Amino acid sequence: MAISVKNYTNRFVSIAILIVMAVWAALFYAVIMDEVYDNIDDGLKNQKILIIREAYNNPKLIEESKEFGINQFVIKEVENLQEKVDQNTFSKEFIYMPYDEEEEPYRILRTGFYDPSGKPYQLEIRTSTVEEDDFLLNLAISLLVLYVVIVLSILVINHYILGRAWQPFKQILKNLSKYRFGKANSFVSVESPVLEFNDLNNHISQMIDQNEKVFDSQKRFLENAAHELQTPLAVSINKLELLLENSSLNEEDTVGIVEAKRSLQRMVSLNKSLLTLSRINNQQYAGYESVTINEVIANLLNDYEDLIIYKDIRLDLQQDGNFEVYANPDLMQILFSNLISNAIKYNLPAGELRVRIQSDAAIISNTSQEKALNPEYIFERFYKGSQDHNSNGLGLSIVQTILEKYPFLHIKYSYQNNMQVFEIKKV
Template sequence: MNKLLNKSMRAFVLYAGIVLACSIPAYYAIIDFIWAHELKEHNRIVSATTRQNLQALSLTDKELSETVALWNKLQPETQLQPVAALRPDSTYNIYRKNKYIPAKGWDRFQGLVTYFTINGKVFRLTQEVNMEESHETIIAIAGVAFLFFLILLGGLIFINKRTSEKLWRPFYSSLQKIQAFDLHRQYAIEFEKTGIEEFETLNHHLEKLIAGNIAVYKQQKEFTQNASHELQTPLSIVRFKLDLLHQSKPITDEQSALIDEAHQSLSKVTRINKNLLLLAKIENSQFSGKEAINLSALLEKHISLLDDFLEDKQLQVIKHIAPDVVLSGNKTLTEILLTNLIMNAVRHSQPKDTVTITLKTHLLEISNTGAMPLEEKMLFRRFGTSSPNTTGTGLGLAIVRQICQLHGWQESYRFENGFHLFSIAWA
């Protein structure tokens, strides 16, 4: 991803480059116009000086002819020739190969043709001057412009970087605090005073937003805790009353079936209540103790405890457990995590399906067969996958995520080659 400052700088550089490209022909046109104008003035001055000097000599016709001939030999770039009549002055541009330095190639000349009289005779004076070559002018202008462009660009980048670091420091400070903010820790963020109206407004609204979220989060947690605690006693009473009702005589088979169904629903509600209490305890950091856990031995123990359940469902369990894998964590929560992951795979498997359990040095992976991928966004949310038709509470994977967040582990899910794969990774 690109930074905002880099995007604006690229726009400035692109604009400056376009202006530079357009400025070179403009510079050339202006300089060429000024140069051509100056050369015209130069030719007019030389022509006027030549005319005045010749007219001031008061030469005879013979001396005039000799002087003209000598002039044409000494000044080959000019031609002084007798003509029949006076005409208006004219200018021209011509490219001519350099006869003195052939290697130089073609030169550009600007000429002035003027007419005047000496001793009653009309003469035509052709005055030419060599102009600077166009390509040489363009190269020179482009080189100088590009040099100053680099100097200007370097200065802009340096100044922009220095000023931007100072101007945007409050923004990055606020951004760093927001990134480090954790709703579970329930502390408010205090932003620094910047003295800049835009940043002060942003920080004020961020403080209000965070404070509101913390308040709502606390209310939800308190509601969950209070509701779960208050439900324990009524649930126990209902269970006791159902047991008494089931033991009472006489009772019909239909009544017994209804009581069993009520027991099943009550058991599910009881498990949900216990899981909500467990989530509340995890969020309140009531499981703070950590120890070195031999995950290999703990995993083997949990699998052996579920042997009878696995056999009843006719599931094939494939184990790839590396020996003596040790990690640091709360043992009670780690046992809950293993139980939830294994039971999730077992509960959603059909008879004679395969469950694969793989443990590596930094990875635990439990997979079970499946027909199609699950909606990953809903998997680790509370009641994200619960259904009235299943015995699950919809909180097992939410508890797994909460335990992983507490320990700094990373949970993930993917569907690959007809298998649902749930992974836990740690450093």
């Protein structure tokens, strides 16, 4: 699942900080404990020197220090010392503490010395040290609090600082989503203090300018080509019709001429559709007025009445309200003419054509030999289903192009009860 770049960054920053702090905590704990024990050992060694000096100056101290007292050291007489007298041995032991009623960690120094008479003694000094488990727990709690504070601080900073920094980028995406071919002004440049966003904005503007030039060139080519084809197509069809009137033609020649005429008529239909698309894209249908769709559909059904009767199609017209829009009447005529002509053309013999008109929608349904169409492709140019190979594949594309001029109108296709259903609805 895709997430925003801010949340994506926060997630990895949080994980990275957690790992770094964990490694840092382990090293910090090792360094601190080493420093603590080093300081304690230095204190014990210093205390050893003081005790030995006092034992030389005051021999009674040896007799008075047979057991641990408040000075936390003990001097014991030994037969001999196996190691050097000044050798220090450190250890950590747990000793019961009456106050806490539990064993606490102590650092113990064991060493030896000789009194003035040369008699060996063992000196043992102890001192309370750090409770490592408590220290480790407190360190973990402190680092956890620090981690939470850092992460929350980063989230707050990212929310305000990065949110503000990324605002131009979001605006660029928003403006880019509104861009449509043939409408260069639909993309508005966004100024930003961020160099990368300015570069992105400039590159998008350059790309749009190039696309517009190509698009304008294609429009001019289509319009000019369509205009230039009109006259030779009309002349060719007229000449073929004159040939068909020649009674001396045999059946084979007549069939060939009829097929040629049919192909030219397909070219005329394609040429007319391309001209319509070109005129729509060139904003030649610019007028707006209140249009009652009920009247548009009624007039179209009247025009197609002979074809409906010829195909024995059962017409079911139901008007539950007046569907009115503010648009160009010619475009509304073209839009519903394409939908109704398709519903008749691709209908079954003795099929059914249903037209439902509501106050905010017009629904055109028809029976057909073909099952559900692919809604992802039916509005693309030159897309053809399997119903009629003679189709130029531009009818529904013209419908979609017209609706792009009116954002308040939306077309929805569905296949219900073995019928192709097209709904034009206000949104």
